[in-house]
Amino acid sequence: MIPHTTLSLSAGWEFSHDGDDAEWLPVSTVPSDVHSELVRHGKIPEPYADLNELAVRWVAEKTWRYRTTFATPPEVNNSRSSGTRGLRADLVFKGLDTFATVLLNGNTILKSTNMFVEHRISVAPLLSASDNSLEIVFEPARRRGLELVNEHPEHDFIVHQTEVSRGPVRKAQCHWGWDWGPILLTCGPWKPVLLETYLSRIDDIKMSYDLYLPVGTETATARITVSARLFGPVTRVEAELRPRGTTTRDADADDCLVLKFDWPEVSSDTWAKHDPSPSTMLTARGLINDPKLWWPRGHGPQNLYELRLRSYARDSSVLLAEECQVVGFRTVELVQEKDNDGQSFYFRVNNTDVFCGGSCWIPADSFLANIPPQRYRKWMGSMAEGNQTIVRVWGGGIYEADAFYEACDEFGIMVWQDFAFACASYPTYPRYIQSVETEARQNVRRLRNHASLVIWCGNNEDYQLIETYGLEYDFNDKDPQSWLKSTFPARYIYEHLLPTVIEEESPGSIYHPGSPWGNGTSTTRKVDPTVGDVHQWNMWHGDAKPYQNLPDMGGRFVSEFGMEAYPHLDTISRFVTDPNQRYPGSMTMDFHNKAVGYERRLLTYVAENFRLRTGADDLASFTHLTQVMQADAVSWAYKSWRRHWGVPGKRKCGGVLVWQLNDCWPTISWAIVDYFLVKKPAFYAIKRALEPVTIGVTRKFHGWTTRPADGLWRRDTGHVNPLEAFTDISFDVWVASSLRQTELGQVVVRFVSVTTGRDVKESLREEVEVRPNSCTDVLVDSKFSGSGKEPERSQGSQTRHFDPFIIHASLYIGGKHIASDTSWPDPIKYLDFSDRNIRVQRIEADVVSVSAEKPVKGFVFSEKQGVELSDNGFDLIPGEPPTKVQVQGADPDSLTWNYISQ
Structure with missing residues (x-):
């Protein structure tokens, strides 16, 4: 009997382009893309x-064109000579990215038009007795996109950020460029190409379970259903479930389960006559007592x-096929309940409310084949290090590699997964809908067993x-067929097709039609802070409000907001190779910031808050200011x-996701960690804000x-009074905890002169009961009084001294000491x-201590690739x-380091 074997066709490829000047060049490996191969051969610059x-x-x-040759597996020739069937x-x-035609020995076996779809082609009759030629032809995505636009004049292709050609193309939308990424419309076999031979194959594995978990306990019972699609004339299939890393000998019997499947027998003759291969969906059920639960980090x-x-x-113990998936047990629900602030939006995992502090994720490279599994693990490890509990996979990118979700499972990072739609009015002609459905079903099947994946979202x-x-949108119209005739036909995709796929392929999974989305009642409003999730872009975009207004700009779940900053100088030097271009506003620096109008926004935010410096160190100073400002x-x-997380039953804000965690190339953007995985100070600011107790x-x-916020001019000056930040002082202090138990603590509040470094009044001390999984107010609207408050007015002068x-x-x-925070007088x-007297001392082989005699704002060590710091930007x-x-x-x-006004 012949077991299921897989041969990776990763080597021996070459590539070329059509034209008189074409030459065939070796491909380093598959997966591949043409840009990376051209760089390796020196045909294009980096x-x-x-x-x-x-x-x-x-x-x-x-x-x-990509081409290779491969030998026919010996078992195929042996089966032909022996007359073996099946x-x-x-x-x-x-x-395949994206418009690809595949030829095997000169025969067209596949035409693919969707980057996100896997293809399996039965080729045994087409294989020669010896070597076989395999060729893949990739047509330009932009050209084909424009052709599709012209072929469908019935639809108004509206797209943001980029040109119209991306609208009908099922390809990573950010390849057309975005306000943080380059226009690099690459192509190639971006995922593996395999040759599989088998008598039996296992596919479409799904494990569902009902987890009985009484409130107040972690002892659960799981009723499990395992199903899979089987190909081939087999008569026995077993499923074994056991804790990861255990063996039969050392595993607890209650913690393991062996399931046997029964199904109608498929004869060898029936199997051999069918093409495509006949298959049978099998199901088995079992019970596990006290399964160990998967928890968010x-x-x-x-x-x-x-x-x-x-x-x-058949009638044998010979193993024909084996598949393994990693799974976890947890309950998850999206709590959306009416309350005094509108309607809640937060996640409850294993009966525990979870505040979701995390980030939005874009592809980690514009050239996707260049992302190895260990790089995904490094990224997710950084999120875990930063106390983040959730990552949102943005809809303009891709359904990420298996290694991404495996790392999320292991690090306890919950996943919000957008379907691959972003910032466009997508078409709904039949071929497009059919392709989208195939894409959705395949990716839901591939990802549904990951414990980390907690929500699917229709679009961005x-x-x-x-x-x-x-565009037309009538919330009360519940007829999907009528939506197809409206000026917003993609509603059919988000509110009918995708939820249907979720219900059929992963029943019970949470589905959210779009981000942002107000549960239908506010779908035509960009920001509704009372319901659903919001993208808060009235900082930076929109009204460009001061970031000090953010406490009043939240929502029930903030799934996007952000502030730009430069990466560290070492990273800048890697993408700006000409030293003469290394200054703010140079042509190269501007080219690497794709955000339209960023010059005004970035400079405005910096100049509003910090002193600008000029001179030979322009870039270092401005880089530092942008980083401190972002932090x-x-x-x-x-x-x-997080303060708005409140207490059980009063969850005003369920989560915060910064735009964005990462970059897809070396650039200037909203990322808190740059392309080379070098952290900006904002990363550490978030880490401190998301500590278990802070x-x-x-x-x-x-x-x-x-x-002013009240809209009134001040009587004494006729304009905003800049002294109010120093004279009209009230403050709040609170404690946030994600712990499950109550803690008793003490809060100490100091008032320290920026000028002298001495306390201007006696410290306040408050005993506090830190409530579990809550935010506890310690001082609310507390008024400052004491020396240092009142400014002095000189005799006969308007000059104020403070x-x-x-x-x-x-x-x-x-x-x-558990945590601390500082409030500065803005701006x-x-x-x-001046005269800070900072001391940086090496106290251990790999530890430095940093202190100062007077308050210092924004102390930042310069970082570069390969350097890891436990803290920075403090x-x-x-x-x-x-x-x-x-x-x-x-x-x-x-x-080396920098600090404000160094």
């Missing part, structure tokens, strides 16, 4: 450097199980086009919106550059940071213990 993106645009205009040989294309362990299926030959920001362009902005958001302090904000101070709050539990540019407060930073990948004595 697209990520300088202005080279422009120099490689021609690549997307060509038709490209042996199959399939070519499997895991992913910070709430419990990430227990995982291996589900292993095996098929055996497509519903916002309804308001912008006046300040996200800190305001995370700590304030403290927050903010003072009343007074605008100094715009009309002593600005910070408010520093610390939390102690059991006498141990920072009004403060004098403030220094005199009288507090020095900040200790562990350093990996560099000599601590070699570190």
Whole structure:
């Protein structure tokens, strides 16, 4: 009997393009893309450097060909000579980008038009007795997209960010460029190409379960249903479920399960006559007592199980096929209940409310074949290090590689998965709908068993086009066929097709029609803070409000918001190779910031808050200011919106996702970690805000550059009074905890002069009961009084003298310092940071301590690829213990740093 064998066709390929000047060049390996191969052969410059993106645009205009040869597996020839029936040989294309025609020995066996679809082609009759030729022809995606637009004049192809040709093409939408990414319309076999031979094959594995988990306990019972599709004349199939890493000998009997499947017998004759191969869907059921649960990071362990299926030959113990999937047990629900603030939106996992602090994710590289599994693991490890619990896979990218979700399972990172639609009005002609359905079913089947995947979402920001362009949307119309005739026919995809696929392929999974989405009642409003999720872009985009207003700009779940910043200088030097171009506003620097109008926005936010410096160190200074500004902005958001997590039954905000975690190329963007996995200070600000127990302090904000929030001019000056931040002082202090138990602690609030470093009044001390999984207010609208508050007016002069101070709050539990936070008088540019007397000392082989005699704002070590710091981008407060930073990948004595007004 012949077992299921898989041969990876990864080597021996060559590629070329159509045209008189074409030459065939070796391919490094498959998966592959043409741009990367051309770079390796020196045919094009590195697209990520300088202005080279422009120099490689021609690549997307060509038709490209990949070809290889492979030998016919001996078992195929043996079966032919022996007359053995039933042996199959399939070519499997895991992913072809995008318009691809496949030829085997000169015969066309496949035409693919969807990057996200896997293809399996039965080829045994077409294989020669010896070697076989395999060729894949890739047509230009942009050209084919424009042709499809012209073929469908019945649809108004509205797309944002890019040109219209992407609308009808099922390809990563960001390949057309975005406001953070380049235009690199590459092509190629972006996923593996395999040759499989088998008598039996196992496919479409699904494990569903009913988890009985009484409230107040973690002891559960799971009724399990395992189903799979079987190909071939087998008579015995077993499923084995056991904790990951255990064996038959050391596993607890109650924790393991062996299931046997029974099904109608398929004879060898029937099997041999069918083409395509006949298949049978099998189902088995069982019970597990007290399964170990999978928890989001910070709430419990990430227990995982291996589900292993095996098929055996007729009347034999010969193993024909085996498949294994990693699964986990957890309950998850999206809690949407009416309350005084509208309707809640938060996740409850294993009967525990979970505040979702995390990030949005874009593809980690514009050239997808260049992302190895270990790089995904590094990214998810960074999220875990940063105390983040959820990642949103954005709809303009891809359904990520298996390694991405496997890492999320292991690190306890929940996944919000968008379907691959973003910022467009998509068509619904029959071929397109059919392709989308195949894409959706395949990817739901591939991902549904991951414990980390908690929600599917129909699209990114497509519903916002309804308001912008006046498209038709009648919420009370529940007839999907009528939606196809409207000016927004994609509603059929998001509210009928995709939820149907979810219900059929992964019943019980959570589905959300779009992001943002207000549960139908507010689909034509861009931001509704009372219901559903919101994208809060009135900071940066829209009204470009001061980031100090963010506490009042939240929603029930903020699934996007962000602030730009430069990456570290080492990263900039890697994509700006000409030293003469390394200054803010140079042609190359501007080219690597794709956000339209970013110059005004970025410079405005920096200039509103910080002193601008000029001179030879322009780039270093401006880079540092953008980074501190970004860190300040996200800190305001995370700590304030986490405060809105509130208490059980009063969850005003269920989660915060920054746009964005990562970059797809070396650039200037909203990312908190750059393309080379180098962290910006904002990463550490979020890490501190999402600690299991943390403290927050903010003072009343007074605008100094715009009309006050109350809309009234001040009588004494006729304009905004810049002294109010120093004279009208009230502040809040609160504690946030994700722990399951109550803790007793003490909060100490200090008032420290920025000028002298001395306390301007006696500290406040408050005993606090830190409530579990809640936010506990300690001081609300507390008024400051004491020396340093009142400014002095000189005799016969309007000049005011004041002593600005910070408010520093610390939390102690059991006498141990747990967390601290600092509120500065805004804007920072009004403060004098001279004579700080900063001390950076190496206290261990890989540890440095940092302290100062006077308050320091935005102390930042310069980072680069390969250097790992335990903390960065922090403030220094005199009288507090020095900040200790562990350093990996560099000599601590070699570190350089910057701080505000250095």
